[in-house]
Amino acid sequence: MIQFSNVTLRFPTGHDALNDVSFTLNKGELAFLTGHSGAGKSTLLKLVAAIERSTTGQVVVNGENLNRIRRSRVPAFRRNLGIVFQDHNLLHDRSVFDNVALPLVIEGFRGEEIARRVRAALDKVGLLGKESFFPVTLSTGEQQRVGIARAVVNRPALLLADEPTGNLDPELAREIMRLFEEFNQVGTTVLVATHDIELIARKRHRRLILKQGRLDADTNH
């Protein structure tokens, strides 16, 4: 699903955000991307989402070579990704329903189908009944779950999450992580970037540890 081959990303300042990173994430895997802030976690996710392009090395995601992808292909490529952001990135002048519906609207689903899928996704994250709320009226944890519902509503092949528990208390954080595990259990490939080592310490999942832009360790517990 994700294949990095000797990937380096050098900023114009000369600083290497990622340095010679190679790894493969297979279909259906769940992996955590950890490391101190500034270690390159967000940069790696940006490469996967075709937000940044690598300076050298090759990035292949979902069969698409992102070094060569045409600008016009990027939207279609991203429709196969679900992205969860640390700061939710919800649209504040749209209702919860409309926020979650956005990926389906973009993909060209019709109204009834959109409604059905949005309710299913909200049900999954435990927010059914809050469709007509606006994001600001929800708690941080609820907003994050809306963000997750939006990321999974179109059943992406790959789910990316950048510090999804960053602003949450431990209890909520565990709940969110459980959600990711559940999605993974039904087949979605999941890559979660987090600096919350404690949260994942007891979990037996693959861990990619970044240190100053290098892949320091690739462990299974």
Place this chain on the structure above:
Amino acid sequence: MPSDPPRKPRPRSGARDVNPSKPLDLNTPEIRSNVNSTRGTTFRAQWRAYAAAHRWAVLGTLAQFRRMPYTTALTCVALGIALAFPAVLFVLLQNVQQVTARWDGAAQISLYLKTSTTETQALKLAEQLRTQPDIGKVDYISKARALEDFQRYSGLGDALALLGENPLPPVLVVHPKDAQVKPDAVQRLVQTLQTNPAVDVAQWDMQWLQRLHGLIAVGQRAILVIGALLLIAALVVVGNTIRLAVQNRTQEIKVTKLIGASDGFVRRPFLYSGFCYGLTGGLFAIGVVSTVLWALHDPVHAVALSYSSNFELHGLGFELSALLLAAGIGLGLTGSWLSVSRHLRAIEPGVA
């Protein structure tokens, strides 16, 4: 490398419409049965999808108006005035043309015959002229009749009595056949008549009409230039408003692009805004033009009456109103298209 093998066979890939069986709890049988129809090729299904996408765009447009109500109103007003100004000039000029068209019909040429011409000769010439294809009517005014008219209308009759002899020449008044004859055609007729040996002076009484036509042509050109300048100004105003709107929604645009929205999807609400600006501006322009014409109507009518004319100021009319609306919508759409295309590319997720 992963120790856990994949837990389940996964039928998913990028080609989601090929294989509808999906994971997650979302995959209820009810939903699964509908997957194939979601992006169906039937017109109805496509229309529904289209409607969903457009509902989204309309909501975005409305949110945009709510967020910047003053800028929105000002843009519509500016667009309206830019449209109304040339439109008012155009309508007024059209009215002038209508008036002068009536005068064209009254175009007449006075042939002052040589004073030695006898009445028989004059009548014979008149008869001869009537047979010409481009001449409709010829009136003969004898020396005596001319004197009579002069005495009656000029108030200088007593002065003429001092001269003893009637100094006025006989006159033939020639009316061109075609009521809407063109000024240069009349001019040609005058030149031909002038060559007749019996004619002393051939005078076109409405020569100033020609000059008026010239002035109208200048006016038309001026309106074209002013209109073009205001059109550019309107484009700039709309473009600037849309630029502000794009900046206001930078975050939203980044998010939608990250979710996989195409440029077209992101552009749509802004085009709707442009359309609304154009429509409102066009309606506003129609209102302004109608108000101006209404304000001018009574004074113009009073002036016309003093010239014993029944002239009424003509209004905008349906066609011109439709044209104004279309021009407004065209301007709004073009302005927003240019602006949004220019500014959208710069907004990419990840680029601060």
